[in-house]
Amino acid sequence: MGLKARVTELEKSLHQYRSRNSAIKLKASLGKIEELKRQVGELEDALQNSKL
Structure with a gap:
């Protein structure tokens, strides 16, 4: 495997890792x-009940 091919493969892996990591953080934030x-x-319910 050539050096350029290896660099391309590593860049792809890094992108996938960052995307997966971003998705995990987004899910946590949404939660x-x-x-x-x-x-x-x-x-709001408690406030409404106290006003009654």
């Missing part, structure tokens, strides 16, 4: 956002 939305909803 945090959903949890915060739930908490905001609970706080």
Whole structure:
């Protein structure tokens, strides 16, 4: 295998790793956002109930 081919292969692997890593981070962020939305909803409900 030539050097250029090896470099190309390594660049492709690096790109795949970064893409996978970005997807994992995005899923974690979305999970945090959903949890915060739930908490905001609970706080809104509690506020509404205290006003009644």
